[in-house]
Amino acid sequence: MLTDDEWEELEPLLKKDIECIKAYRTETGVGLREALDILRHDACERCFEITGFTETNPDVLWHHRLSIYGSECTQCGHLFRTPEASFCANCGYIPSAMVESAV
Numbered sequence: 001m002l003t004d005d006e007w008e009e010l011e012p013l014l015k016k017d018i019e020c021i022k023a024y025r026t027e028t029g030v031g032l033r034e035a036l037d038i039l040r041h042d043a044c045e046r047c048f049e050i051t052g053f054t055e056t057n058p059d060v061l062w063h064h065r066l067s068i069y070g071s072e073c074t075q076c077g078h079l080f081r082t083p084e085a086s087f088c089a090n091c092g093y094i095p096s097a098m099v100e101s102a103v
């Protein structure tokens with residue numbers, strides 16, 4: 001997962017990578033998988049430098065931004081799906097603040 005500062009650095013690389021993939025596919029007529037395998041992706045390389053996590057598909061990186069998720073569930077440790085989530089989608093836990101506001 002990337003902080004907002006890390007995301008600011010990665011997003012321009014990601015947009016450039018996506019444009020390169022589109023241009024390469026238009027130019028050569030190859031499929032997406034082949035283009036992903038052939039091309040070098042600056043966003044994936046920078047993400048690896050920051051997190052140590054290897055990602056081969058730059059498009060997946062859109063979901064690696066921490067601020068699009070909510071806080072960590074106090075019961076199971078998973079992140080809530082959004083900052084506005086009223087329950088944990090992983091274990092079903094509803095924080096007591098949410099239960100009180102629903103009554």
Ligand SMILES: [Zn+2]
Pocket residue numbers: 073074075076077078088089090091092093
């Ligand atoms: Zn949970």
